Amino acid sequence: MPAEPLQGLKGLQESCRGTGDKMAERRLLVLFGSQTGTAQDTAERIGREAKRRHLRCRVEALDRCDVANLIHEPLVVFVCATTGQGDPPDNMKTLYCRPDAVVDPWLVALWDKILALYPLPPGLEIIGLDVRLPPTYTLHYLPEDSPHPDSDLLQPTVPRAAPCELHPFAARMVSNQRVTAQSHFQDVRLIEFDIAGSGITFSAGDVVMIQPQNCPEDVQQFCQLLRLEPHRHFVLEPTEPGTPLPPLLPQPCTIQYLVTHYLDISCVPRRSFFELLASFSTNELEREKLQEFSSAQGQEELFSYCNRPHRTTLEAMWDFPHTTCAIPADYLLDLIPRIRPRAFSIASSMLAHPERMQILVAVVRYKTRLSKPRRGLCSTWLASLNPEQGDVRVPLWVKKGGMKFPADPATPVIMIGPGTGVAPFRAAIQERVAQGRRGNFLFFGCRYKSKDFYCQVEWEELVTKGFLTLFTAFSRDQEEKVYVQHRIQENGRLVWELLSSGNAHVYLAGGHCLSFPEQPKACGKTPRITVPLPGPQTELSVGCQAGKCRWVSLKRVLFAPQIQSFSQTGRKLRN
Structure with missing residues (x-):
């Protein structure tokens, strides 16, 4: 049988009443620094385990934390990725193991220490893994005949400040030129954007961040698999008071916008994905396999199934059809991470091309043991855009790079x-x-x-x-x-x-x-x-x-x- 969901947090909140200041101190802040999502996934795992131990827990990115308030936090855990761009350090390659092999025993020790400092309130026990925690957000569908703003179109706006991740600029694509011969195996594009009116400035060595989106075919397959109506409008409501709404999702929003612009259905799923997916499963064979993938003992097999062939989240969901069609829409944002922006070195100068920006993009495409070629989400999406067929907008912003050129004009x-x-x-x-x-x-x-x-x-x-x-x-x-x-x-x-x-x-x-x-x-x-x-x-x-x-x-x-x-x-x- 699938895991039974914990019906809201009323029981937890009621049990906390009357325990005084000690309960008020039973809170935990988890801060993560993550480039590819590994540290964030671990931080969110700590957050889930904290809730099972009746701690009030917030999980935030380091760059969104007010450092001045840290002194008021009784418990803070920092989770940071430390192996560069995903490669193990040279001097530990022969002994390198996956992060979970290190995190699992570390978490056991962590909770022993935390519960020694902040014991469970009287009458409460750790919530077992057979109980499914409530979703972070509740998805409320709106009546089909109610008026809604057209949130599915990325419209150009005049930014109030410099564009950033939370407020990207919808730049118009001017040209998308292939700069390799048609007979060459590698498709490389020189892409130009019009950034007039954006307030964006950059210099040589800076980096542009681009927010990609899923291809229409994958979005359609996802909605069919989960039996979702793409054009239904909904609003999100946090399950716990004080939980902020996802900043990049409009309210109200459509299912199609959510899947196209937010859910990373092309990423390689992590262990936490299979752990939550197993709790929905009513099919015994699928549930056993999902539980194996989410166990400590099953990580080698999970690596062979997912990481080695670069199997996507959507493909994994196709392999567990009975479970996938049982996924409640409320859990979509807990199950699938958001699409992360991609970084590209800027390949032009504002001194040579005022109000324009160019990038050089190699379209990622390669084979694994899976029959379907693997494709890079952002590069494939960018290559598919044709500004000659209409107005094409790409959300982007600029980050300062580390490359600094000499100020002395005589320096070679x-x-x-x-x-x-x-x-x-x-x-x-x-x-x-x-x-x-x-x-x-x-x-x-x-x-x-x-x-x-x-x-x-x-x-x-x-x-x-x-x-x-x-x-x-x-x-x-x-x-x-x-x-x-x-x-x-x-x-x-x-x-x-x-x-x-x-x-x-x-x-x-x-x-x-x-x-x-x-x-x-x-x-x-x-x-x-x-x-x-x-x-x-x-x-x-x-x-x-x-x-x-x-x-x-x-x-x-x-x-x-x-x-x-x-x-x-x-x-x-x-x-």
Whole structure:
């Protein structure tokens, strides 16, 4: 039988009356710092377990917390992700395990300590796992004949302040140009937005955050699977007083808007998804499998089912049809996380293109053991938009990046940007050229000159005008593969002179952009490329983790502050 829901919080609240100040102190604040959702998922798990122990619990993001009020909180738990972009640290790869293997025993110890400080009030017991907690929100359908504002359209608005995550700007897409040959396996787009009237300003190295949405086909399948009426309007009401409403959902809202713009049905589901899903199941076989996936012992099998093939939430729901059709609409926001914004390095300068913004987007598409190819949610959505067929709006805002270029116009800049990693350097070069700055040196690499040489005409014009020195490496245009590190080594004397005499700054950006030598896994060392330079005992090294460039450094400590390395989304990696 499915778990019985806890009918509201009246019993909990009534049991708390009369327990005095001690009960008033039984509250917990859980703050999370999360990039991909792992820390948030753990924080929300702590919140659920706190409610089972009759603690008043709030779960909030760190950047939305008023630090000045922390002193008034009796208990605060901080949950932060610490392994960078999802990769385990180099020195623990052989022993690396999934987060739950660490969190499970830690939570047991945590609750022992908390209950020692704040025992359960007399007459109360820990709420068992066979009891389903109430949903965070109750979904109230509105009468079909009642008037409703048209909330399903993303309308351009004049922002009261600079656009941000809670108040993005609906930018008009001006162009969506494929910059790779049709015969090339990789679809890369140069996309331009009109940001006039937004109040947005940015400089080279900054990052634009884009809020994507699910494709119509997936939205239709989801509604059919759960037997939801897409055009029904509803309002949300918090189950507990003081719980804020989701800030990115209009009130009232339609089911179609909720599924299209908010619920991340394309993400890989986590353990908590299967735990809650099991509580709805009336099918014995499905419930047993769901309970296995949500148990500590079943995490390896869950990883093989979900993470390894990148199975989506929607696909997992198709595998449990009897359970899925029994999901109450009230629990949708507890079951499925919200769609997270995606970060892209800005690939243009406002000095060259006033009131415009450009990004370079590689459309993510790859195969796993599943028959259907995997697709990136945001890149696929952006590539599908055609501004020539009507007004296309994309919600976005800008975040400051960590890439800082030298203020001294005489300081040379060496940029290593293979593939789409060249995006922030295009912005930097446009900005520096508009300021009349020369001394721009770009090492660019791709597979074929004729297929994926992004911005070729633009680079060649700047070379002709004397604003850019360009070094290219086309790895597949000859029998022996050539990468940017080979071009750096070939021009080692120039690089050394720029560093030693010109005080040049070196920048690296990109993802899967360099060819790294194979090393035995047991050696425990980060794969790297070392390029000898003519200076005394000097090397330029590029390091890699999980096939991605992670850092660039000089062997001589003298020049370490001149080296900066970044991911493609503009996050600083390591000096």
